[in-house]
Amino acid sequence: MPSAQNDVQVLKGGRVIDPANGFDGIADVVTKGDTIIAVGPDAGLQYADARVLDMTNKVVTPGLIDLHTHCYTGLGDFCLPTDLMGVDSGVPIMVDAGTTSSTIFGLARKGIIDHPDTKTKIFALLDPSQIYLANKTFVCHYLRIADDERNIDVESAKKVVDDNRDVIVGFKVRATITDDPDRSPFLEAAHQIAPDLPVMIHLGAFPHTPVLDTEKLLYKLRKGDMITHACRGGGGQLDQNGEPTKAYKDAYERGVLMDIGHSAGDFHFRTARRLIERGYPPTTISTDLNVFNVDGPVYSLSTTMSKIWALDVPLDQVIAMTTINPARAINKQDTYGSLSIGRPAEVSVLDIEEGPCTLSDGNEEIVAQRRLRAVGCLRNGKWYDAIHDQKQTAELKEAV
Ligand SMILES: [Zn+2]
The missing domain is CATH 3.20.20.140 (Metal-dependent hydrolases)
Incomplete structure (x- = not known):
């Protein structure tokens, strides 16, 4: 994922889940600088010069x-x-x-x-x-x-x-x-x-x-x-x-x-x-x-x-x-926790990894049929790869 500091960025075509706004569907999230400026299906199309991050098959959420x-x-x-x-x-x-x-x-x-x-x-x-x-x-x-x-x-x-x-x-x-x-x-x-x-x-x-x-x-x-x-x-x-x-x-x-x-x-x-x-x-x-x-x-x-x-x-x-x-x-619902237009550009991106995986609470182990893994996030409009989460994915693949 490129590091993006362009003025306008489009997180394109992900499954956007924004519970605060009751939204769950394929959509673009568009940010300009440190602010969310548009959210919706193909909302990014009108920004021809934007930096585009392809979110196909990813889950896009308000900043976790x-x-x-x-x-x-x-x-x-x-x-x-x-x-x-x-x-x-x-x-x-x-x-x-x-x-x-x-x-x-x-x-x-x-x-x-x-x-x-x-x-x-x-x-x-x-x-x-x-x-x-x-x-x-x-x-x-x-x-x-x-x-x-x-x-x-x-x-x-x-x-x-x-x-x-x-x-x-x-x-x-x-x-x-x-x-x-x-x-x-x-x-x-x-x-x-x-x-x-x-x-x-x-x-x-x-x-x-x-x-x-x-x-x-x-x-x-x-x-x-x-x-x-x-x-x-x-x-x-x-x-x-x-x-x-x-x-x-x-x-x-x-x-x-x-x-x-x-x-x-x-x-x-x-x-x-x-x-x-x-x-x-x-x-x-x-x-x-x-x-x-x-x-x-x-x-x-x-x-x-x-x-x-x-x-x-x-x-x-x-x-x-x-x-x-x-x-x-923490009484910050007017600033964080949703993808509403005008909010700070805090956005998280997750992968759904399909297939059985073991999850432990430290005492009991269960087998889940799928799990979430962070891909990265926008923090104040700047993209960061989730290197800590991804490292574990790499280690698990190596272990197979
Ligand atoms: Zn503690």
Whole structure:
């Protein structure tokens, strides 16, 4: 695929799936500079001098959004190279989920988010503590500062949020408890620092620091707050008979969003299958990519999407779960998540690889009859090949 920086580009003749606009059909997507200027069957024909990228047999979608990544390379030892999860995986937009807290956020902003070498568009969910750093050894939990209320300073965190509202779109909370098992001061702090911003909660335990019981946690979440690792095993979503718990159903119906956040051990086909069967599909599909899971079982967003597709969720819904739904979750639906004319030129392109393939959640393997693989993306109007996803395809072919 040529690198395209011409003024007008036509992504020609792909199957365009744009769930926000209810569109699924063969069409062209035309961009001029950093903006989408036309979408529709043969919409590119009138642009005779345009650079044309042939999308025959490809799926063309709004720019994919990975709602849960760890992408602040160099802050600790947990993050992956920033663009590996982004444009190199066909994902022009991603969200860092709480790798850092308020006192070090400026470093993440200057060193990664705004750095000229960073190609992917990054938004941030901030940890509400003063000092938090996601790293391999969970040092903030080991040192017990992840459950020490002295680590909370609502006023200074407010200032960091208000100074960075163009990129901070919410909070990532580890709902640790202190002396009272019925409340998490860290969740309360996030709700106080910026009551208008959503909170993403890590469902599940941490080493060293106790967390709020799932049932209590679910009842504290507001409409628009998100649970990540929503399909993990033993997370309190299902009761002993494998049925969704009342707390889970109540939260879902109240408008709490359910995010996949796959990670190494936090996605189980069994849980996902049951929740989907019972009418509680995830709202968003995200990876939680970090050093522990990029070489399996997560690999990339397209692989994670393939797993949900393999559970008989229709393809347009799988696309919605990685485009308009995450855009809504971070209140960016007026800018991202659809291919409407006038929107920024953020577009993803996927291949459907037909034929049996094995997909693993790290515990259970299933055989799917087809899967998605990223081809590339337009990020701010510039084309990037999905070299990370394509590398895996090449390796698989070599192994045959
Ligand atoms: Zn994470």
